[in-house]
Amino acid sequence: xxxxxxxxxxxxxxxxxxxxxxxxxxxxxxxxxxxxxxxxxxxxxxxxxxxxxxxxxxxxxxxxxxxxxxxxxxxxxxxxxxxxxxxxxxxxxxxxxxxxxxxxxxxxxxxxxxxxxxxxxxxxxxxxxxxxxxxxxxxxxxxxxxxxxxxxxxxxxxxxxxxxxxxxxxxxxxxxxxxxxxxxxxxxxxxxxxxxxxxxxxxxxxxxxxxxxxxxxxxxxxxxxxxxxxxxxxxxxxxxxxxxxxxxxxxxxxxxxxxxxxxxxxxxxxxxxxxxxxxxxxxxxxxxxxxx
Amino acid sequence: xxxxxxxxxxxxxxxxxxxxxxxxxxxxxxxxxxxxxxxxxxxxxxxxxxxxxxxxxxxxxxxxxxxxxxxxxxxxxxxxxxxxxxxxxxxxxxxxxxxxxxxxxxxxxxxxxxxxxxxxxxxxxxxxxxxxxxxxxxxxxxxxxxxxxxxxxxxxxxxxxxxxxxxxxxxxxxxxxxxxxxxxxxxxxxxxxxxxxxxxxxxxxxxxxxxxxxxxxxxxxxxxxxxxxxxxxxxxxxxxxxxxxxxxxxxxxxxxxxxxxxxxxxxxxxxxxxxxxxxxxxxxxxxxxxxx
Ligand SMILES: Nc1ncnc2c1ncn2[C@@H]1O[C@H](COP(=O)(O)OP(=O)(O)O)[C@@H](O)[C@H]1O
Ligand SMILES: Nc1ncnc2c1ncn2[C@@H]1O[C@H](COP(=O)(O)OP(=O)(O)O)[C@@H](O)[C@H]1O
Ligand SMILES: [Zn+2]
Ligand SMILES: [Zn+2]
Numbered sequence: 001x002x003x004x005x006x007x008x009x010x011x012x013x014x015x016x017x018x019x020x021x022x023x024x025x026x027x028x029x030x031x032x033x034x035x036x037x038x039x040x041x042x043x044x045x046x047x048x049x050x051x052x053x054x055x056x057x058x059x060x061x062x063x064x065x066x067x068x069x070x071x072x073x074x075x076x077x078x079x080x081x082x083x084x085x086x087x088x089x090x091x092x093x094x095x096x097x098x099x100x101x102x103x104x105x106x107x108x109x110x111x112x113x114x115x116x117x118x119x120x121x122x123x124x125x126x127x128x129x130x131x132x133x134x135x136x137x138x139x140x141x142x143x144x145x146x147x148x149x150x151x152x153x154x155x156x157x158x159x160x161x162x163x164x165x166x167x168x169x170x171x172x173x174x175x176x177x178x179x180x181x182x183x184x185x186x187x188x189x190x191x192x193x194x195x196x197x198x199x200x201x202x203x204x205x206x207x208x209x210x211x212x213x214x215x216x217x218x219x220x221x222x223x224x225x226x227x228x229x230x231x232x233x234x235x236x237x238x239x240x241x242x243x244x245x246x247x248x249x250x251x252x253x254x255x256x257x258x259x260x261x262x263x264x265x266x267x268x269x270x271x272x273x274x275x276x277x278x279x280x281x282x283x284x285x286x287x288x289x290x291x292x
Numbered sequence: 293x294x295x296x297x298x299x300x301x302x303x304x305x306x307x308x309x310x311x312x313x314x315x316x317x318x319x320x321x322x323x324x325x326x327x328x329x330x331x332x333x334x335x336x337x338x339x340x341x342x343x344x345x346x347x348x349x350x351x352x353x354x355x356x357x358x359x360x361x362x363x364x365x366x367x368x369x370x371x372x373x374x375x376x377x378x379x380x381x382x383x384x385x386x387x388x389x390x391x392x393x394x395x396x397x398x399x400x401x402x403x404x405x406x407x408x409x410x411x412x413x414x415x416x417x418x419x420x421x422x423x424x425x426x427x428x429x430x431x432x433x434x435x436x437x438x439x440x441x442x443x444x445x446x447x448x449x450x451x452x453x454x455x456x457x458x459x460x461x462x463x464x465x466x467x468x469x470x471x472x473x474x475x476x477x478x479x480x481x482x483x484x485x486x487x488x489x490x491x492x493x494x495x496x497x498x499x500x501x502x503x504x505x506x507x508x509x510x511x512x513x514x515x516x517x518x519x520x521x522x523x524x525x526x527x528x529x530x531x532x533x534x535x536x537x538x539x540x541x542x543x544x545x546x547x548x549x550x551x552x553x554x555x556x557x558x559x560x561x562x563x564x565x566x567x568x569x570x571x572x573x574x575x576x577x578x579x580x581x582x583x584x
Binding site for chain 2: 122135139140142144145146150151152153154156158172173213217218219221222223224225250251252253254
């Protein structure tokens, strides 16, 4: 089955051609400028490739209510040119195939759940820590949407005493996770690129502390069977043991499950599919579109 | 259809006889002492009543994994006599009917979702604020379990500056929601019963502040379509407008959905079924047990 996969990001659009097993046959990237410029390039890529369906993992916010008149529209994004843009309807009309859309992180979560680090589990939370922080959640094969879709990045944090910038950089909130722990927040706090901070810099224990608060809250609110942390910042692999240890400390033996009590090494993990969870997730969305 | 409903609580066990529409025909309460004393009373009540199934909403923690050897057992409760007690297996063996079990708050959430304040919605969160704080979550007709089941009560809070007891009373955590905002925490903090505190006491703005943090985090993590707050402390109805206002302030217009931006009055609400959500939920669990 030939399937199309679109990873729609704020800086670039990655178009892939693949199949229902997640194999990728062809790939091309286009810069995200305005819909007028960018949409024809995407349509041009997928047109005449004989795809049976298109799956879209997109930046947000995006309207995911199938019964809504603005289903598949980008909604209130700070990227003004894309506000209220009918992303899914335009692609569906131009390509004439069924399309399925979800957030980029929900797509990644679905891929990790199906083929990656959470394969065989009943639920998983995927959180990306990069330019922003976003979370995707799969429970028993369903992507969780609720009113809109989860926005894990804006969870309220308890300030860490050593933090010299406890208010964070989010324009909406004082001291939310994204405002405190995304890549740009690290860079603003310390005045250097996150990549250049030495491993023993206090930046990392603060970073791990906030991410651990998120993991602990995710355990008490959702108790997902696996927490997967990806994104540019998590390239700092030494963060994983720090986050696991602090999450355990914060939970204080309350959650009596071996995964949390003993198996933290296998509980908070990097993506099993590496950087390919996005495209794999979009292919899975396409597969769902075919299934109807 | 005659159905049995058991609300298993730490102080009392409420046994009801009802039907699939939630009508209650008969009810009796027994004190929760030891399994040796209490279990025969429960079995005595339900025996020979011609019930087709039994639904159980219980205090926890409880093993809810159907494939687990200890499915339906109470697990690590501080009520030592009940630790590792096979609650569901014992009732099922004695009564010879299908049984379905979930936490008391998940049962209440299911009832509110089916017949109460969240009727017709796609998801709801039910939180009880009483001797403890617990949350139940229904998404698209499914009760959310994850590793164990959600433990909303132990979400980490950001200390409120006016709080004179910011560490809380939870033996497991410093500054978790339950430790800061359950009935006994209010009483410990102010040295009087929560019922006796005047409505303009600062206790209530602190209480509302912590509950609002929970609501805001629930919106960003789960975005349930309705948040229902019940339990003894919520009898203080003036808390509702305070919680709604503070939740809106904490969210800072980030979540662009009319329910959150404008409809807060209809978003954070008391239980539609009043004090009957527990029994109604247990009857719904019994109905599910019949359906298999
Ligand atoms: N090796 C690294 N170490 C620490 N931070 C990094 C590293 N690589 C990228 N980052 C940070 O991650 C962010 C980019 O995240 P990424 O997930 O790659 O992209 P995006 O979130 O835009 O999709 C940047 O803010 C950068 O500071
Ligand atoms: N009218 C009230 N105002 C404030 N707090 C109350 C009120 N009634 C009960 N409470 C508090 O609620 C707690 C009991 O909660 P409740 O939900 O009734 O029972 P439980 O949680 O044990 O099932 C007590 O700690 C008490 O302080
Ligand atoms: Zn924020
Ligand atoms: Zn606690």
